[in-house]
Amino acid sequence: MTSSRRLFGLSLLLLVLSVAPAFAEVRETNLWWTPDAATKHAHRIDSLLHLIFYLTAGVFVATQTVFIYFLIKYRRKRGVPAYYSHGNNQLEIIWTTIPALIFLALGIYGNRMWFREVRSPAPADAIQIDIVAYQYGWHVRNPGLDGKLGKFSQQALTKDNFFGLESNDPAGDDDYQSENVLTVPLGKAVHLHLRSMDVIHAFYVPEFRMYQDTVPGRLISWVWFEATRLGNFELACSQLCGAGHYNMKAKVNVVTLEEYNKLVAEKSKAALDSKKTKAASLSAESPTAVASTR
Numbered sequence: 001m002t003s004s005r006r007l008f009g010l011s012l013l014l015l016v017l018s019v020a021p022a023f024a025e026v027r028e029t030n031l032w033w034t035p036d037a038a039t040k041h042a043h044r045i046d047s048l049l050h051l052i053f054y055l056t057a058g059v060f061v062a063t064q065t066v067f068i069y070f071l072i073k074y075r076r077k078r079g080v081p082a083y084y085s086h087g088n089n090q091l092e093i094i095w096t097t098i099p100a101l102i103f104l105a106l107g108i109y110g111n112r113m114w115f116r117e118v119r120s121p122a123p124a125d126a127i128q129i130d131i132v133a134y135q136y137g138w139h140v141r142n143p144g145l146d147g148k149l150g151k152f153s154q155q156a157l158t159k160d161n162f163f164g165l166e167s168n169d170p171a172g173d174d175d176y177q178s179e180n181v182l183t184v185p186l187g188k189a190v191h192l193h194l195r196s197m198d199v200i201h202a203f204y205v206p207e208f209r210m211y212q213d214t215v216p217g218r219l220i221s222w223v224w225f226e227a228t229r230l231g232n233f234e235l236a237c238s239q240l241c242g243a244g245h246y247n248m249k250a251k252v253n254v255v256t257l258e259e260y261n262k263l264v265a266e267k268s269k270a271a272l273d274s275k276k277t278k279a280a281s282l283s284a285e286s287p288t289a290v291a292s293t294r
């Protein structure tokens with residue numbers, strides 16, 4: 001190998017090693033398997049994953065063992081002529097029917113699990129959180145102390161009003177917003193309302209075993225989860241959505257219910273206060289402007 005080629009190879013290796021992992025979240029648990037589950041759904045989905053994995057692993061070992069056994073048993077031997085076998089119809093039927101039944105059973109089981117875990121309606125007391133994905137980040141809107149999100153509509157969604165808020169809804173006065181941070185309490189159902197500003201993005205948290213596309217012009221309102229583990233997780237967009245896709249991520253913090261309630265109290269008070277100051281300064285400038293915003 002010439003020295004220039006070696007230098008090129010070395011530089012390429014250095015580049016890959018230094019740049020490739022730069023934006024990846026450090027993973028601390030279960031490096032050789034899926035990351036530790038952190039929601040109720042995730043644990044049940046894992047049980048299906050384990051069943052399929054151990055079943056296919058068992059079939060793989062069994063078939064490979066038989067294959068290798070026959071390879072050795074019927075290897076070429078001096079003085080032994082080759083023997084032609086047409087096969088055995090009865091055996092063919094058996095080894096076609098058994099896998100077909102297994103696939104059918106797995107299909108039915110998986111489908112039922114999908115509808116029970118992923119498409120079941122969210123509990124009525126779930127915390128409602130509104131998420132709008134955009135190139136390249138996540139707008140998050142949380143309900144304040146009243147537990148209700150201010151009304152919104154798809155038609156009102158613009159670059160400036162990215163949640164599509166209707167300004168006259170008092171339920172929205174104590175709502176608070178965060179950028180690229182989703183904070184949820186442990187052990188309480190959280191119901192997400194997912195939308196997109198521009199192109200298709202995907203809400204994906206590996207520890208939650210949750211993956212849902214967000215589609216422009218659509219409100220996706222069937223996604224919900226209940227966190228079972230405290231910690232900080234990464235929400236990563238999983239649809240190639242443009243040049244900045246690699247860095248479209250958000251923090252998902254699972255905190256205790258007390259911490260969550262404290263945060264909501266603080267944030268919704270701040271939201272109410274800022275609204276009051278805004279209204280006061282508006283009325284000082286022009287009393288008619290306030291009247292028209294009501």
Ligand SMILES: [Cu+2]
Binds near residue numbers: 202237238241245248
């Ligand atoms: Cu994206």
